[in-house]
Each structure stands twice: as C-alpha cells, then as structure tokens.
Amino acid sequence: MAGFDRVLTRVENVLAAGSLGLAALVAIVAVLLRTITGQILFWSEEAVILLVITSTFLGAVVTLRYDEHVNVDLVALFLGERGKRVLALVGIAVTLVYLGIVGAFAWLVLAEPYARLTLTPALKLPLWLATLPVPVGFTLMFVRACEIASRMLRGRDPYPEKTAEREAEQAAEREAEGAAARDDEPGPRRADDGDGEAGR
Numbered sequence: 296m297a298g299f300d301r302v303l304t305r306v307e308n309v310l311a312a313g314s315l316g317l318a319a320l321v322a323i324v325a326v327l328l329r330t331i332t333g334q335i336l337f338w339s340e341e342a343v344i345l346l347v348i349t350s351t352f353l354g355a356v357v358t359l360r361y362d363e364h365v366n367v368d369l370v371a372l373f374l375g376e377r378g379k380r381v382l383a384l385v386g387i388a389v390t391l392v393y394l395g396i397v398g399a400f401a402w403l404v405l406a407e408p409y410a411r412l413t414l415t416p417a418l419k420l421p422l423w424l425a426t427l428p429v430p431v432g433f434t435l436m437f438v439r440a441c442e443i444a445s446r447m448l449r450g451r452d453p454y455p456e457k458t459a460e461r462e463a464e465q466a467a468e469r470e471a472e473g474a475a476a477r478d479d480e481p482g483p484r485r486a487d488d489g490d491g492e493a494g495r
Contacts, residue, residue: 300442304456307360307435311353314428318346341417345425352432359439362454383453387444394440398433405430 325339358364366386371379404410410423446453 307356311350311357314346315350318343338417341415349428352428355432356435356439359436361457384447387440387447391440394433394437398430398437401430401433
C-alpha cells in the first residue's frame with residue numbers, strides 16, 4: 296500500500312504542478328514576446344485557461360490528500376472518538392459516491408459526438424481533449440478517497456502527510472520557543488560587578 300501511495304502521490308504532484316508551471320511559462324513567454332518584439336501568441340490565452348483548469352482539477356486531488364477541502368465539523372465536537380470515526384467513515388462514503396457518479400458522467404461526456412467534432416477556437420483541439428482533466432481529476436480523487444477509506448477501516452491515520460506536517464510544525468515551534476527561553480535567561484554574573492559597586 297505504501298508503494299501505491301508513493302506512485303499516486305508522484306502522479307498527482309507532477310500533473311498538478313506541471314500544468315500550473317506550464318501555464319505560468321506560457322503566460323510569461325507571451326508577455327515577453329509582446330513587450331519585446333510586439334508579436335502576439337494568439338493561442339496563449341486559451342492555453343493558459345486550459346492549463347489552469349487542468350491544475351485546478353488535479354490540484355483538488357492534492358487537497359483531498361491533505362484533508363484541506365472545506366468542511367464543517369460542528370457535529371464532531373459533540374461526539375466521542377468512536378462517534379468521530381463513524382462520522383468520518385460516513386463522510387468518506389458519501390465522498391466516494393459523489394466522486395463515482397460525477398466521474399462516470401464526466402467520462403460519458405467525452406464519448407458524446409460533439410466532444411469529438413467540436414474544436415477549440417485557438418488551439419483547434421478536439422473538445423474531449425480540452426475537457427479530459429475533469430474525468431481524470433475525478434478519477435484520481437476517487438482512487439485517493441478509496442485509499443483514505445482503506446486507512447480508516449484499518450484504524451490507521453487517514454491523512455499521514457497532514458499529520459507528519461503538523462508534527463514537524465509543532466516540533467519547530469517547540470524548538471523556537473526553547474531557543475527564545477534560552478536567550479532570555481540571564482548570563483553569568485561577573486565577579487567584579489558587585490565589587491565595583493561596593494568600592495564606590
């Protein structure tokens with residue numbers, strides 16, 4: 296399972312960061328060309344939009360991995376540890392149903408005739424290729440949610456990366472507080488300080 300998690304994490308990171316980085320690169324090149332040479336990359340705006348959409352849907356997978364999606368935990372405040380665990384399992388089950396249904400319909404949209412016959416205005420890409428990040432993103436999120444559910448059912452930490460990051464931050468804070476406390480401690484008193492006062 297650890298090997299699968301590493302591979303999935305690498306795929307998520309490369310696709311999300313790569314698409315956003317490529318969007319930034321295209322935008323920078325387009326601006327520089329326009330400023331320096333006066334030439335316009337007519338396709339750059341559409342490319343940047345498609346790449347940002349790609350990074351959004353693939354970045355949502357990374358957000359799920361770190362449990363950073365918006366959620367309201369009011370009910371969990373009134374529950375014990377077992378109740379919180381049951382609520383978390385219900386939540387991930389609902390998430391799986393949602394991702395499964397929407398992801399399946401997203402793949403079906405790609406099979407529609409207009410998705411194959413319609414071309415994007417500037418890049419002249421078939422529409423199915425432009426909308427491919429949607430089903431791919433939902434599929435990756437479904438796979439990641441399955442992994443989270445598997446961890447929950449085995450009684451393990453469902454978000455180990457988030458926990459490790461939190462523990463590292465807490466350790467850094469404790470170290471900083473310890474260093475500040477050491478700096479505030481008075482230094483050794485010199486032997487001649489008192490003698491000097493007494494001699495005056």
